[in-house]
Amino acid sequence: MNEETKGKAVRKSLTILIPEGVVAAPILKTVAGLTERYHLGLYLSTAQNLRLLDIKDEDEEAIRAALTATGAELKGPGKFPLPKICVGGTYCNLGLVDTMALSRRILAAYQGQMPVKPKFKIAISACPAACSDALLADIGIRATKAGYEVYAGGKGGPFPKVGRRIAKGADEETVVEMVGQLAAFHARKTEKKQRLTKLLDDPEFPFPEV
C-alpha cells in the first residue's frame, strides 16, 4: 500500500465465478436486472469472472439472494480455483485441444472435493502461443503437437516468473492427476496462503523438472 492508497475506502463488490469464462444466459439476465435496479457497475476481471461493483451495504443481501437463486456461484475462500483458459480449439484455428472440456474435467474431479489454500492459480492454453498465460500460472497447462506440457510455480504480478516445466508429451488423464497432486501438495504445505513458486524447491515437491 503506498501513501496515496493508504486508508482509502474500498467500495464493496461481489464476484460471480464464471467457469471457462462462459456466462449462462439466466445469470446474464439477472445481472442486467440487478445492475439497473441497484445502479451497479460491471467489471470483467482478469481471471475471467464477473464482478458487480458499488454494492451498498443495505442492498447486499438481496443481491446475493438474487444471484444464488439464478445459479450463480460467488467467489469465496476455500474454493478450488477456476482454470483461466484460452478459447481453445473449438473456436481458434490454432487450437490443438478443447480447453473448456479440460477445465470442466479438472473441476469435476476436484471442485468441492479437497481442501484448497489461497493464492494458487491454474491456466490452460490450447497451443504453444499460451494466450491464457499458462507459463505464468502456479499450474500451467499448455497443449503442443507432442502432447501436454505442465508448468509449476509461474506467476505474474510485479516480479513475474515463468513456471518450471514438470511434464511434456503428457496425456489428458496424466494432466488431471498432476493438478490434483499439486493442489493437495500446496494445501498440505501452506499455512495461510502462498504462491506455488515458494514450494518448488521443497524436498517433497512431487515432480522433477523435465
Ligand code: SF4
Ligand atoms: S493459445 Fe493458441 S489456441 Fe489458445 S487462443 Fe491462443 S492462439 Fe488460439
